[in-house]
Amino acid sequence: MQALAAMYDPYSIARLAEHTIPETARCLVLGVGASRIAAHLADRAPYGEVVATDTDHTHTVRHPRVRQLTHDIATDPLPQGPWDVIHARLLLGHLPQRDTLLATLADVLQHNGLLVVEELAGTWPFSVLDAPDLHEADRLYATYGRAFGAVLAAQGVDLTWSRRVHAHMRNLGLDVDTQVHAATWTGNSPGTQLPWASAGLLRDQLTAHGMARADITAFRDLLRRHDLRVLGNAAVSTIGLRTH
Numbered sequence: 001m002q003a004l005a006a007m008y009d010p011y012s013i014a015r016l017a018e019h020t021i022p023e024t025a026r027c028l029v030l031g032v033g034a035s036r037i038a039a040h041l042a043d044r045a046p047y048g049e050v051v052a053t054d055t056d057h058t059h060t061v062r063h064p065r066v067r068q069l070t071h072d073i074a075t076d077p078l079p080q081g082p083w084d085v086i087h088a089r090l091l092l093g094h095l096p097q098r099d100t101l102l103a104t105l106a107d108v109l110q111h112n113g114l115l116v117v118e119e120l121a122g123t124w125p126f127s128v129l130d131a132p133d134l135h136e137a138d139r140l141y142a143t144y145g146r147a148f149g150a151v152l153a154a155q156g157v158d159l160t161w162s163r164r165v166h167a168h169m170r171n172l173g174l175d176v177d178t179q180v181h182a183a184t185w186t187g188n189s190p191g192t193q194l195p196w197a198s199a200g201l202l203r204d205q206l207t208a209h210g211m212a213r214a215d216i217t218a219f220r221d222l223l224r225r226h227d228l229r230v231l232g233n234a235a236v237s238t239i240g241l242r243t244h
């Protein structure tokens with residue numbers, strides 16, 4: 001959670017900076033995790049209201065003007081709209097109801113309201129920028145990417161959804177802009193700690209989807225090296241504006 005926040009908060013905040021947010025804005029941050037997005041919106045809208053939802057608030061960053069709501073987006077009714085800003089990062093892509101939920105969120109947007117949906121696109125085959133053995137590092141990253149993608153797909157994650165959000169939002173009548181960001185990370189930094197942790201937690205599933213145990217160990221060892229440089233997974237940020 002902390003690694004996700006460290007990797008993607010600066011970009012999400014830069015995307016929000018492209019838009020005017022009224023000082024009285026009502027903002028809804030869904031599946032907030034450890035991100036600072038809700039706290040950031042509370043500072044941008046000092047006379048507004050910010051609600052941060054999650055099924056589990058263990059990691060939620062406290063802010064005096066952010067109301068934490070324990071809420072399951074898949075089953076619970078949305079808190080009463082309309083909303084000037086709705087932000088959902090790395091949440092909807094994991095949920096089978098993602099398309100219906102997107103339509104529901106578009107419906108509760110205020111006029112000139114923003115619907116921000118950010119998901120990751122895997123960049124594994126071309127992640128490695130520098131490593132002691134470039135060929136071997138490329139091989140390990142690509143092997144992990146194939147197996148990890150298969151694990152996610154088996155869990156119902158649609159890996160194309162980060163791109164599909166754009167067309168869905170257009171069909172919902174929003175003015176839509178999509179941008180992509182990927183940053184450079186060294187070994188043993190947030191961008192490499194995340195796959196290190198995932199590869200450890202998912203060892204059995206990765207093996208079941210074709211990654212040899214020796215490769216998982218070698219991949220994790222690589223991710224701790226200070227002379228490794230990689231591109232983190234691309235954050236695909238789609239913002240829909242309700243203009244009518």
Ligand SMILES: C[S@@+](CC[C@H](N)C(=O)[O-])C[C@H]1O[C@@H](n2cnc3c(N)ncnc32)[C@H](O)[C@@H]1O
Pocket residue numbers: 001004005008030031032033034035053054055056071072073074075088089090091
């Ligand atoms: C991958 S994390 C992303 C956290 C944060 N949005 C970020 O980008 O750093 C997904 C978050 O959504 C929460 N979550 C998962 N399923 C949820 C649901 N059905 N309703 C609300 N939150 C959910 C998890 O507890 C977790 O905090």
